[in-house]
Amino acid sequence: MTEEGNRHTNKRADLIDELIELRLKKGYSRTDLFKHLTEKLGYAGSTAYEYIRDAKKEFNERAIYNFGDDLKEDIERFEELYTKALKAGNTKEARENLKEISKLKGHYTERVEVSGELALKNIEIIINKKNED
Numbered sequence: 001m002t003e004e005g006n007r008h009t010n011k012r013a014d015l016i017d018e019l020i021e022l023r024l025k026k027g028y029s030r031t032d033l034f035k036h037l038t039e040k041l042g043y044a045g046s047t048a049y050e051y052i053r054d055a056k057k058e059f060n061e062r063a064i065y066n067f068g069d070d071l072k073e074d075i076e077r078f079e080e081l082y083t084k085a086l087k088a089g090n091t092k093e094a095r096e097n098l099k100e101i102s103k104l105k106g107h108y109t110e111r112v113e114v115s116g117e118l119a120l121k122n123i124e125i126i127i128n129k130k131n132e133d
Contacts, residue, residue, distance in 0.1 A: 012051075019055040024062055075104050 022028040037048035085094035
C-alpha cells in the first residue's frame, strides 16, 4: 500500500520486478543492479539504492520459496557431471561430484583433522547446593 503523500506508479513496481528478475534469474549481484540502474537507466545513486532496498525483501522471500526447486536442479546438474566424468574415466572428478551431491542431500559431512596438544592445568568444579532449612 502506498504511504500517504507518496504516489504509487506502475513504473516503480515494474522496475522492482525487473530488479528481482535480474537478481534471481540472471544472477546479478547488488553491485550489478546498482550499475544497471545508474549507468543503463540513468537513475541517481540514492534512487538506485532505494529501489534495491525496496526489492530486497522480495528477493529473500522468492529465494526461500524457490529453494527446494533450486536444490533439485543443482542435484541434477551434479548428477550429469558425475555421469560424464565416469564415462570419461575421470574417477577423481566423479568422486568430487558425488561428494557435492551428497552434501546437497545432507548425507556428507567433511571431517577436519585437528592436531596439537591439549594441556589442562587446573580444573575447578564449583557445586552450589540449595540450603534446605
